[in-house]
Amino acid sequence: xxxxxxxxxxxxxxxxxxxxxxxxxxxxxxxxxxxxxxxxxxxxxxxxxxxxxxxxxxxxxxxxxxxxxxxxxxxxxxxxxxxxxxxxxxxxxxxxxxxxxxxxxxxxxxxxxxxxxxxxxxxxxxxxxxxxxxxxxxxxxxxxxxxxxxxxxxxxxxx
Amino acid sequence: xxxxxxxxxxxxxxxxxxxxxxxxxxxxxxxxxxxxxxxxxxxxxxxxxxxxxxxxxxxxxxxxxxxxxxxxxxxxxxxxxxxxxxxxxxxxxxxxxxxxxxxxxxxxxxxxxxxxxxxxxxxxxxxxxxxxxxxxxxxxxxxxxxxxxxxxxxxxxxx
DNA sequence: CTGTGGTCGTTGACTGAGCAACCATTATCC
DNA sequence: GGATAATGGTTGCTCAGTCAACGACCACAG
Numbered sequence: 001x002x003x004x005x006x007x008x009x010x011x012x013x014x015x016x017x018x019x020x021x022x023x024x025x026x027x028x029x030x031x032x033x034x035x036x037x038x039x040x041x042x043x044x045x046x047x048x049x050x051x052x053x054x055x056x057x058x059x060x061x062x063x064x065x066x067x068x069x070x071x072x073x074x075x076x077x078x079x080x081x082x083x084x085x086x087x088x089x090x091x092x093x094x095x096x097x098x099x100x101x102x103x104x105x106x107x108x109x110x111x112x113x114x115x116x117x118x119x120x121x122x123x124x125x126x127x128x129x130x131x132x133x134x135x136x137x138x139x140x141x142x143x144x145x146x147x148x149x150x151x152x153x154x155x156x157x158x159x
Numbered sequence: 160x161x162x163x164x165x166x167x168x169x170x171x172x173x174x175x176x177x178x179x180x181x182x183x184x185x186x187x188x189x190x191x192x193x194x195x196x197x198x199x200x201x202x203x204x205x206x207x208x209x210x211x212x213x214x215x216x217x218x219x220x221x222x223x224x225x226x227x228x229x230x231x232x233x234x235x236x237x238x239x240x241x242x243x244x245x246x247x248x249x250x251x252x253x254x255x256x257x258x259x260x261x262x263x264x265x266x267x268x269x270x271x272x273x274x275x276x277x278x279x280x281x282x283x284x285x286x287x288x289x290x291x292x293x294x295x296x297x298x299x300x301x302x303x304x305x306x307x308x309x310x311x312x313x314x315x316x317x318x
Numbered sequence: 319c320t321g322t323g324g325t326c327g328t329t330g331a332c333t334g335a336g337c338a339a340c341c342a343t344t345a346t347c348c
Numbered sequence: 349g350g351a352t353a354a355t356g357g358t359t360g361c362t363c364a365g366t367c368a369a370c371g372a373c374c375a376c377a378g
Contacts, residue, residue, distance in 0.1 A: 010283060010287070011279075011283070014303075019291070019302040019306060020286055021212075021306075022303065022306020022310060023182065023185065024205065026306050026309045027183060027187075028233075030309075053180075124171055132171075134308060134309055135308065135309070140174055142301045142302075143301075144175070146181075146294060147177055147178060147182060147185055149294065150189075150293055150294070151181060151184065151185060
Protein backbone atom coordinates (compact mmCIF):
# COMPACT_ATOMS: atom_id res chain seq x y z
CA UNK A 1 0.00 0.00 0.00
CA UNK A 2 1.96 2.96 1.17
CA UNK A 3 1.87 6.39 -0.28
CA UNK A 4 -1.37 7.72 1.08
CA UNK A 5 -1.29 10.79 -1.08
CA UNK A 6 -1.75 9.07 -4.39
CA UNK A 7 -5.52 9.31 -4.55
CA UNK A 8 -5.25 12.04 -1.93
CA UNK A 9 -8.41 11.56 0.09
CA UNK A 10 -8.84 14.98 1.65
CA UNK A 11 -8.76 14.11 5.32
CA UNK A 12 -11.27 15.86 7.52
CA UNK A 13 -9.96 18.67 9.67
CA UNK A 14 -10.74 18.75 13.35
CA UNK A 15 -13.46 21.32 12.78
CA UNK A 16 -14.97 19.30 9.99
CA UNK A 17 -15.04 16.14 12.07
CA UNK A 18 -16.44 18.02 15.05
CA UNK A 19 -19.13 19.53 12.87
CA UNK A 20 -20.17 16.18 11.41
CA UNK A 21 -20.12 14.04 14.51
CA UNK A 22 -21.39 16.97 16.53
CA UNK A 23 -24.51 17.30 14.44
CA UNK A 24 -25.06 13.56 14.55
CA UNK A 25 -24.62 13.16 18.26
CA UNK A 26 -26.10 16.43 19.43
CA UNK A 27 -29.33 15.77 17.57
CA UNK A 28 -29.59 12.33 19.10
CA UNK A 29 -29.02 13.64 22.59
CA UNK A 30 -31.31 16.63 22.14
CA UNK A 31 -34.17 14.59 20.76
CA UNK A 32 -33.78 12.15 23.60
CA UNK A 33 -34.01 14.90 26.21
CA UNK A 34 -36.87 16.85 24.67
CA UNK A 35 -38.72 13.67 23.75
CA UNK A 36 -38.66 12.60 27.36
CA UNK A 37 -40.27 15.84 28.53
CA UNK A 38 -42.90 15.95 25.80
CA UNK A 39 -43.70 12.31 26.36
CA UNK A 40 -44.06 12.66 30.09
CA UNK A 41 -46.20 15.78 29.88
CA UNK A 42 -48.31 15.17 26.79
CA UNK A 43 -47.66 11.65 25.45
CA UNK A 44 -46.13 13.19 22.35
CA UNK A 45 -42.87 12.38 20.63
CA UNK A 46 -40.72 14.99 18.93
CA UNK A 47 -42.05 13.90 15.55
CA UNK A 48 -45.63 14.13 16.72
CA UNK A 49 -44.94 17.55 18.11
CA UNK A 50 -43.43 18.73 14.87
CA UNK A 51 -46.45 17.47 12.96
CA UNK A 52 -48.68 19.48 15.24
CA UNK A 53 -46.38 22.47 14.95
CA UNK A 54 -46.42 22.38 11.16
CA UNK A 55 -50.19 22.09 11.11
CA UNK A 56 -50.60 24.99 13.51
CA UNK A 57 -48.32 27.18 11.42
CA UNK A 58 -49.73 26.22 8.03
CA UNK A 59 -51.49 28.80 5.92
CA UNK A 60 -54.52 26.72 5.08
CA UNK A 61 -54.84 25.04 8.45
CA UNK A 62 -54.36 21.63 6.94
CA UNK A 63 -51.60 19.61 5.31
CA UNK A 64 -51.62 16.34 3.43
CA UNK A 65 -49.72 13.29 4.59
CA UNK A 66 -47.13 13.87 1.90
CA UNK A 67 -46.63 17.51 2.81
CA UNK A 68 -46.18 16.59 6.44
CA UNK A 69 -43.62 13.95 5.51
CA UNK A 70 -41.63 16.46 3.51
CA UNK A 71 -41.77 19.05 6.29
CA UNK A 72 -40.86 16.74 9.14
CA UNK A 73 -38.48 14.57 7.10
CA UNK A 74 -40.13 11.26 7.84
CA UNK A 75 -41.58 8.78 5.42
CA UNK A 76 -45.26 8.96 4.45
CA UNK A 77 -45.85 5.60 6.09
CA UNK A 78 -44.52 6.93 9.36
CA UNK A 79 -46.60 10.07 9.05
CA UNK A 80 -49.65 7.92 8.53
CA UNK A 81 -49.03 6.07 11.77
CA UNK A 82 -48.10 9.19 13.69
CA UNK A 83 -51.38 10.73 12.58
CA UNK A 84 -53.12 7.55 13.71
CA UNK A 85 -51.65 7.99 17.15
CA UNK A 86 -52.42 11.67 17.40
CA UNK A 87 -55.96 11.23 16.18
CA UNK A 88 -56.39 8.53 18.84
CA UNK A 89 -55.39 11.25 21.31
CA UNK A 90 -57.96 13.51 19.71
CA UNK A 91 -55.46 16.15 18.65
CA UNK A 92 -55.90 15.90 14.90
CA UNK A 93 -58.19 14.25 12.41
CA UNK A 94 -58.25 13.30 8.77
CA UNK A 95 -60.62 15.16 6.50
CA UNK A 96 -61.31 13.98 2.98
CA UNK A 97 -60.22 16.41 0.30
CA UNK A 98 -63.24 17.31 -1.79
CA UNK A 99 -61.31 17.83 -5.01
CA UNK A 100 -59.03 14.77 -4.83
CA UNK A 101 -60.20 11.67 -3.05
CA UNK A 102 -56.67 10.31 -2.72
CA UNK A 103 -55.65 13.09 -0.39
CA UNK A 104 -56.27 13.18 3.34
CA UNK A 105 -56.16 16.64 4.80
CA UNK A 106 -54.86 16.46 8.35
CA UNK A 107 -56.34 19.18 10.54
CA UNK A 108 -56.09 20.12 14.18
CA UNK A 109 -59.22 19.41 16.17
CA UNK A 110 -60.69 21.87 18.62
CA UNK A 111 -59.26 19.80 21.42
CA UNK A 112 -55.89 19.92 19.71
CA UNK A 113 -56.03 23.67 19.37
CA UNK A 114 -56.92 23.94 23.00
CA UNK A 115 -54.06 21.72 24.08
CA UNK A 116 -51.57 23.53 21.89
CA UNK A 117 -50.49 26.36 24.22
CA UNK A 118 -49.70 23.90 26.96
CA UNK A 119 -47.77 21.66 24.63
CA UNK A 120 -45.86 24.59 23.19
CA UNK A 121 -44.98 25.73 26.67
CA UNK A 122 -43.49 22.37 27.52
CA UNK A 123 -41.71 22.26 24.20
CA UNK A 124 -40.25 25.73 24.40
CA UNK A 125 -38.95 25.36 27.91
CA UNK A 126 -37.36 22.03 27.06
CA UNK A 127 -35.72 23.40 23.94
CA UNK A 128 -34.45 26.42 25.82
CA UNK A 129 -33.09 24.33 28.62
CA UNK A 130 -31.31 21.74 26.54
CA UNK A 131 -30.48 23.65 23.42
CA UNK A 132 -31.00 27.38 22.97
CA UNK A 133 -29.97 28.24 26.50
CA UNK A 134 -26.57 26.73 25.94
CA UNK A 135 -25.79 28.92 22.95
CA UNK A 136 -25.28 32.62 22.49
CA UNK A 137 -27.85 34.55 20.44
CA UNK A 138 -25.20 34.94 17.77
CA UNK A 139 -24.65 31.22 17.63
CA UNK A 140 -28.37 30.61 17.32
CA UNK A 141 -28.45 32.98 14.38
CA UNK A 142 -25.46 31.29 12.77
CA UNK A 143 -26.96 27.88 13.29
CA UNK A 144 -30.26 28.94 11.77
CA UNK A 145 -28.46 30.25 8.70
CA UNK A 146 -26.47 27.04 8.40
CA UNK A 147 -29.54 24.88 8.68
CA UNK A 148 -31.49 26.96 6.21
CA UNK A 149 -28.68 26.41 3.75
CA UNK A 150 -28.51 22.68 4.39
CA UNK A 151 -32.25 22.43 4.06
CA UNK A 152 -32.33 24.29 0.76
CA UNK A 153 -33.20 22.11 -2.24
CA UNK A 154 -29.55 21.84 -3.27
CA UNK A 155 -27.09 23.90 -5.25
CA UNK A 156 -26.67 27.30 -3.58
CA UNK A 157 -23.16 26.06 -2.93
CA UNK A 158 -21.72 29.31 -4.08
CA UNK A 159 -21.05 31.37 -1.04
CA UNK B 160 -59.45 31.33 27.15
CA UNK B 161 -57.72 34.24 25.79
CA UNK B 162 -54.92 36.41 26.86
CA UNK B 163 -51.91 34.49 25.72
CA UNK B 164 -49.46 36.67 27.55
CA UNK B 165 -50.51 35.81 31.07
CA UNK B 166 -48.02 33.06 31.69
CA UNK B 167 -46.01 34.50 28.84
CA UNK B 168 -44.45 31.47 27.26
CA UNK B 169 -41.49 32.97 25.44
CA UNK B 170 -42.35 32.11 21.88
CA UNK B 171 -39.54 30.90 19.69
CA UNK B 172 -38.19 33.38 17.20
CA UNK B 173 -37.86 32.39 13.57
CA UNK B 174 -34.13 31.81 14.03
CA UNK B 175 -34.72 29.71 17.10
CA UNK B 176 -37.28 27.56 15.37
CA UNK B 177 -35.12 27.23 12.29
CA UNK B 178 -32.18 26.19 14.43
CA UNK B 179 -34.16 23.55 16.31
CA UNK B 180 -36.07 21.99 13.46
CA UNK B 181 -33.09 22.48 11.21
CA UNK B 182 -30.83 20.41 13.41
CA UNK B 183 -33.49 17.74 13.74
CA UNK B 184 -34.29 17.46 10.08
CA UNK B 185 -30.84 18.07 8.66
CA UNK B 186 -29.34 15.32 10.74
CA UNK B 187 -32.01 12.90 9.63
CA UNK B 188 -31.50 13.75 5.98
CA UNK B 189 -27.70 13.74 6.25
CA UNK B 190 -27.56 10.40 7.99
CA UNK B 191 -29.89 8.95 5.41
CA UNK B 192 -27.71 10.13 2.53
CA UNK B 193 -24.35 9.16 4.00
CA UNK B 194 -25.72 5.90 5.35
CA UNK B 195 -26.81 4.92 1.88
CA UNK B 196 -23.34 5.42 0.46
CA UNK B 197 -21.53 3.69 3.29
CA UNK B 198 -23.98 0.83 3.17
CA UNK B 199 -23.70 0.35 -0.55
CA UNK B 200 -19.91 0.51 -0.57
CA UNK B 201 -18.96 -1.21 2.68
CA UNK B 202 -22.08 -2.62 4.35
CA UNK B 203 -21.60 -0.16 7.18
CA UNK B 204 -24.12 2.16 8.81
CA UNK B 205 -23.23 5.60 10.10
CA UNK B 206 -23.11 4.25 13.64
CA UNK B 207 -20.83 1.41 12.64
CA UNK B 208 -18.61 3.84 10.87
CA UNK B 209 -18.40 6.09 13.87
CA UNK B 210 -17.48 3.15 16.06
CA UNK B 211 -14.66 2.31 13.68
CA UNK B 212 -13.65 5.95 13.52
CA UNK B 213 -13.48 6.27 17.29
CA UNK B 214 -11.44 3.13 17.57
CA UNK B 215 -9.04 4.25 14.89
CA UNK B 216 -8.52 7.60 16.60
CA UNK B 217 -8.23 6.28 20.14
CA UNK B 218 -4.99 6.65 22.02
CA UNK B 219 -4.76 3.08 23.24
CA UNK B 220 -6.12 1.48 20.10
CA UNK B 221 -9.04 -0.01 21.97
CA UNK B 222 -12.21 1.17 23.66
CA UNK B 223 -14.69 -0.58 25.90
CA UNK B 224 -18.33 -1.01 25.01
CA UNK B 225 -19.28 1.69 27.47
CA UNK B 226 -16.73 4.16 26.13
CA UNK B 227 -17.97 3.58 22.61
CA UNK B 228 -21.54 4.12 23.70
CA UNK B 229 -20.64 7.44 25.29
CA UNK B 230 -18.67 8.55 22.25
CA UNK B 231 -21.22 7.57 19.63
CA UNK B 232 -24.26 8.40 21.79
CA UNK B 233 -25.96 5.04 21.53
CA UNK B 234 -26.88 2.68 24.31
CA UNK B 235 -24.45 -0.03 25.42
CA UNK B 236 -26.84 -2.68 24.22
CA UNK B 237 -26.81 -1.23 20.74
CA UNK B 238 -23.04 -0.94 20.80
CA UNK B 239 -22.87 -4.59 21.70
CA UNK B 240 -24.91 -5.56 18.68
CA UNK B 241 -23.12 -3.17 16.36
CA UNK B 242 -19.85 -4.74 17.44
CA UNK B 243 -21.39 -8.14 16.78
CA UNK B 244 -22.12 -7.08 13.23
CA UNK B 245 -18.74 -5.54 12.62
CA UNK B 246 -16.91 -8.48 14.05
CA UNK B 247 -18.94 -10.71 11.75
CA UNK B 248 -17.54 -8.58 8.95
CA UNK B 249 -14.09 -9.12 10.39
CA UNK B 250 -13.42 -5.43 11.01
CA UNK B 251 -13.13 -5.52 14.79
CA UNK B 252 -12.90 -8.06 17.57
CA UNK B 253 -13.41 -8.26 21.28
CA UNK B 254 -10.35 -8.79 23.41
CA UNK B 255 -10.64 -9.65 27.05
CA UNK B 256 -9.21 -7.04 29.37
CA UNK B 257 -6.53 -8.70 31.49
CA UNK B 258 -7.07 -6.49 34.50
CA UNK B 259 -10.89 -6.51 34.59
CA UNK B 260 -12.77 -9.47 33.20
CA UNK B 261 -16.02 -7.51 32.94
CA UNK B 262 -14.61 -5.30 30.23
CA UNK B 263 -14.37 -6.15 26.56
CA UNK B 264 -11.77 -4.17 24.73
CA UNK B 265 -12.93 -3.64 21.17
CA UNK B 266 -10.01 -3.44 18.77
CA UNK B 267 -9.65 -3.09 15.03
CA UNK B 268 -8.44 -6.23 13.32
CA UNK B 269 -5.74 -6.23 10.69
CA UNK B 270 -8.43 -6.64 8.06
CA UNK B 271 -10.23 -3.68 9.57
CA UNK B 272 -7.14 -1.54 9.50
CA UNK B 273 -6.60 -2.50 5.91
CA UNK B 274 -10.17 -1.64 4.95
CA UNK B 275 -10.09 1.67 6.79
CA UNK B 276 -8.62 3.95 4.11
CA UNK B 277 -11.19 2.82 1.63
CA UNK B 278 -14.00 3.29 4.09
CA UNK B 279 -12.74 6.71 5.09
CA UNK B 280 -12.53 7.71 1.46
CA UNK B 281 -16.17 6.81 0.92
CA UNK B 282 -17.13 8.53 4.13
CA UNK B 283 -15.25 11.73 3.47
CA UNK B 284 -16.49 12.16 -0.04
CA UNK B 285 -20.07 11.56 1.08
CA UNK B 286 -19.77 14.02 3.94
CA UNK B 287 -18.23 16.62 1.67
CA UNK B 288 -20.87 16.17 -0.94
CA UNK B 289 -23.89 16.28 1.31
CA UNK B 290 -22.70 18.42 4.16
CA UNK B 291 -19.37 20.25 4.23
CA UNK B 292 -19.49 21.18 0.57
CA UNK B 293 -22.71 23.09 1.10
CA UNK B 294 -21.25 25.33 3.79
CA UNK B 295 -18.56 27.97 3.81
CA UNK B 296 -15.37 27.27 5.78
CA UNK B 297 -16.48 29.91 8.24
CA UNK B 298 -19.80 28.17 8.76
CA UNK B 299 -18.04 24.87 9.33
CA UNK B 300 -15.95 26.52 12.00
CA UNK B 301 -18.99 28.10 13.62
CA UNK B 302 -20.86 24.83 13.55
CA UNK B 303 -17.95 22.98 15.12
CA UNK B 304 -17.80 25.52 17.93
CA UNK B 305 -21.54 25.24 18.48
CA UNK B 306 -21.44 21.47 18.58
CA UNK B 307 -18.49 21.42 20.94
CA UNK B 308 -20.46 23.62 23.27
CA UNK B 309 -23.59 21.48 23.03
CA UNK B 310 -21.51 18.37 23.57
CA UNK B 311 -19.81 19.75 26.65
CA UNK B 312 -20.87 18.11 29.91
CA UNK B 313 -23.22 21.01 30.74
CA UNK B 314 -22.93 24.40 32.34
CA UNK B 315 -20.54 26.53 30.27
CA UNK B 316 -23.64 28.54 29.53
CA UNK B 317 -21.91 31.77 30.30
CA UNK B 318 -20.76 33.20 27.03
C1' DC C 319 -12.18 -15.37 53.06
C1' DT C 320 -17.04 -14.11 52.40
C1' DG C 321 -20.93 -11.50 51.54
C1' DT C 322 -22.72 -7.33 49.72
C1' DG C 323 -23.14 -3.62 46.59
C1' DG C 324 -21.91 -1.44 42.28
C1' DT C 325 -20.30 -1.87 37.42
C1' DC C 326 -19.92 -3.93 32.57
C1' DG C 327 -21.80 -6.29 29.04
C1' DT C 328 -25.46 -9.24 26.95
C1' DT C 329 -30.15 -10.72 26.11
C1' DG C 330 -35.27 -10.16 25.45
C1' DA C 331 -39.30 -7.35 24.67
C1' DC C 332 -40.84 -3.27 22.75
C1' DT C 333 -40.99 1.33 20.00
C1' DG C 334 -39.64 4.37 16.10
C1' DA C 335 -38.61 4.44 11.40
C1' DG C 336 -38.02 3.02 6.37
C1' DC C 337 -38.95 0.27 2.31
C1' DA C 338 -41.67 -2.40 -0.74
C1' DA C 339 -46.04 -3.94 -2.07
C1' DC C 340 -50.64 -2.74 -2.54
C1' DC C 341 -55.20 -0.24 -3.30
C1' DA C 342 -57.72 3.62 -4.61
C1' DT C 343 -57.93 7.44 -7.28
C1' DT C 344 -56.60 10.77 -10.77
C1' DA C 345 -54.38 12.10 -15.09
C1' DT C 346 -52.94 11.08 -19.80
C1' DC C 347 -53.24 9.50 -24.26
C1' DC C 348 -55.18 7.08 -28.05
C1' DG D 349 -64.65 6.98 -23.18
C1' DG D 350 -61.47 3.37 -21.90
C1' DA D 351 -56.69 1.44 -21.15
C1' DT D 352 -52.49 2.84 -19.12
C1' DA D 353 -49.47 5.48 -16.35
C1' DA D 354 -48.66 8.20 -12.29
C1' DT D 355 -49.80 9.76 -7.48
C1' DG D 356 -51.34 9.52 -2.39
C1' DG D 357 -51.98 6.78 1.38
C1' DT D 358 -52.03 2.45 4.12
C1' DT D 359 -50.26 -2.12 5.49
C1' DG D 360 -46.56 -5.87 6.26
C1' DC D 361 -41.94 -6.76 7.09
C1' DT D 362 -37.48 -5.64 8.74
C1' DC D 363 -33.93 -2.92 10.94
C1' DA D 364 -32.02 0.50 14.45
C1' DG D 365 -32.45 1.77 18.90
C1' DT D 366 -33.96 1.86 23.97
C1' DC D 367 -35.07 0.02 28.46
C1' DA D 368 -35.28 -3.44 31.92
C1' DA D 369 -33.62 -7.75 33.65
C1' DC D 370 -29.93 -10.68 34.16
C1' DG D 371 -25.25 -12.78 34.88
C1' DA D 372 -20.47 -12.13 35.57
C1' DC D 373 -17.23 -9.80 37.80
C1' DC D 374 -14.71 -6.35 40.81
C1' DA D 375 -14.28 -3.75 45.36
C1' DC D 376 -14.77 -3.23 49.86
C1' DA D 377 -16.41 -4.24 54.80
C1' DG D 378 -16.21 -7.22 58.12
